[in-house]
Amino acid sequence: MISSVEAWFKGRGWTPFPFQREVWRRYLAGESGLVHVPTGFGKTLAAWLGPVMEGAGAPGAAEVPSKRGDAPPLAVLWITPMRALAQDLVKNLREVTGEVAPGWLVEGRTGDTNSTERGRQSRRLPTALVTTPESLSVLLSREDAAERFAQLQCVVVDEWHELFGTKRGVQTELGLARLRRLAPGLRTWGLSATLGNLPEAMESLLGSGPGTDAGALVESDRRRALEVRSVVPREIECFPWAGHMGLRLLDEVAAALDSARTALVFTNTRAQAERWYQALCYARYDERDRIALHHGSLDREQRAEVEAGLAAGRYRAVVATSSLDLGVDFSPVDLVVQVGSPKGIARLAQRAGRSGHAPGLSSRLLCVPTHALELVEFAAAREALERGDSEPRAALQRPLDVLAQHIVTVAVGGGFLPDELLEEVRTTHAFRDLSDEEWTWALDFTRFGGETLAGYERYARVVEGKGGKLVIASRRTARDHRLNIGTIVGYGSLDVKFRGGRRLGTIEEVFVSRLRPGDAFTFSGRSLELIKVEDAAAIVRVASKPATLVPRWFGGRMPLSSELAKAVRRAMSSVKETLRTGETSGAPELDGVAPLFARQAAVSRIPEPDELLIERVRTRDGDHAFLFPLEGRIVHEGLAALLAWRATRAAKVTVTQAVNDWGLELVTRTELPVGDDEWAELLTPEGLLEDLLACLDGSGLARRHFREIARVSGLVQQGLPGARKGQRQLQASAGLVFDVLTEHDPENLLLEQARREVMERTLEFSRLRAGLEELRSRTIHVERPGSLTPLGFPLWAERVRERVSSESWEDRVRQMAERLQARSSVAAAPHPATPGADRQSVTGERRKDA
């Protein structure tokens, strides 16, 4: 049989790669598995899939007849996390396999798929379907789901690393378990980029049902050369306050773009993308039409145009956020620029992989630091990439909101027998440890909303039908449920529109609320003037003057990953070594920041990987303690709150805090009552959870987070399309339900889930705990530099920002930087380091000078 695959490739003038042969051999033997493919091999994959698709599940099997009437039923299902990918894949497959119409369809939204195609699909599915996890759920919610999927032979999940570890991933797992029940013998294959825990990712993809124990992890033999370089500023500032925009290096970046055919410029935030787009248009004014902008708050249509332009090679540069991390292949791209730290090894690899798609080309990546310490992060990330390190993804455990949604989906899709569904659900990785109690609870929840809500008709979604089967309560409930399928919950945002009605994208309510009509801001690369706010839309016109105000959005917080943090510690050791020996470290970035670390070493200490550095400094502001655990900003936030709380339990003092990815700062007007030998005690992981809940208003956090759980589980509905319930209203109804449950049903499992998720997501609790455990084995060094150090200074600036108005902040930070700089040029010899005269090491001793 494998020979027919060979023939398939040969007929197209291709030779399959060894890993493709391996996949095929296993596929034909009826196995399932996960293929580990580095990013940027999309076309190759289309080719890999070609024979499956064409042979409707088995290469060499009957060709798909060209007439619709006798086409075989759905045989191959391909799931991608993005609709654009689905559409692109269908296009590629058509090119690769020739027209296999009309069996190839993309299931999409009403607005995207024309109604005749959709109508056809509702009668009968195509032979091969490319779709999303949400659409799979919608398909499973059709009454005849069982028949429709009965002939399914193969399901492929693309970009599994994107879905794994998320609620969308769990939704996919549940859908796959359902499919395996409906189509016994179904083979499941996944494609994943590099991930720290691929075996677990595979387990979760395949589940534990019959026929899935023969899972194979196939390593691709494809590797692409990667060239990572950084812009190293000639003059390094020892006191890097310059913020996170990075525009100081605009000229260098513009020059790099000149040497590239097409470049992607990645930034970490949308506001940053807007600014960089503006700045690049300014720097290369004649080419401004060939520069584009792309981020998640821009209108879909506009983004699609940019994507098409990229693929066609119409642009010199596109400035983007993670919105272009995934998506179709842009072969013309031959340079990727990363502005600001990537914060993770995998993210850097992913972005690098967006360039050099033509065979034989290598990926070129140019890193642009936005302040001096980021040079260390870049050097560290490259070293980690070379070592082959990558971040693992934590699998989600028993998210009951997703389970509740799935139960209703199955009830709508023809109904179920409870015992059978339980057995099926337990074959998924996410629910393998689901207890009987949890199951009963989830089931009751869909039947009457649980104890507290029983009696309200709208919570009785599932009822007993014929033969003990549980089915959906009414047609109306079924419709409402379909409208609520999915696990992505958005934030309150307003459309930005021209008076004529053309939509530009969305901005946050909070931002608009601070504007008055007539105010101008930059958005979508244009200067816009606000006319009025009307029906959840900000109506704008083109402003006559350039605007400097840029909207800010609430987004993820992207802390430095643990793996990258480890690499940063190694990099610091290597700088230390360089300073000692006077030889180069081999990394230009590290050589570049050496003067900064020389200063650090002179006045304080460069922490070794097995040390925790604490700096105590007195300034006019008061008493400072700087700690550098290097655990990422989210952990530092929790830790700062915890330390402040623990430190002041006895004494009454007000502690202000600041954090960044490297460390945290605690400041008190009077003395911070912590002796040098007391830090270890304050940092103990014992009683961590209780203390955190006590000092962080755990229930307030949980209440806000409950909105997502209420939406996913179906407790609150978001209304009909077009007449979408406002997010604020959604928050309000979810808050109400939260309060009712808290009062009358405190043991409610969804409340518990909200508390659990908030701990993990907004506090990274596991990482914090692990970090504290590790700190136990580290040696604590308390240093007393005479002034702020290079490591401490950014934290000082960060904290000051929160208290002063915008203009004076910059002034103040600049003045302080200059003052320190002046002092340091007297005190510290540049390179190699000499012990500073103002250094006072009092490790282990109690402070006396307060």
Place this chain on the structure above:
DNA sequence: GACCTGCTGCGGTATG
């Protein structure tokens, strides 16, 4: 023209 962080992703009704 002036730098003060925060990303991404999806779906659905009804009638002619």
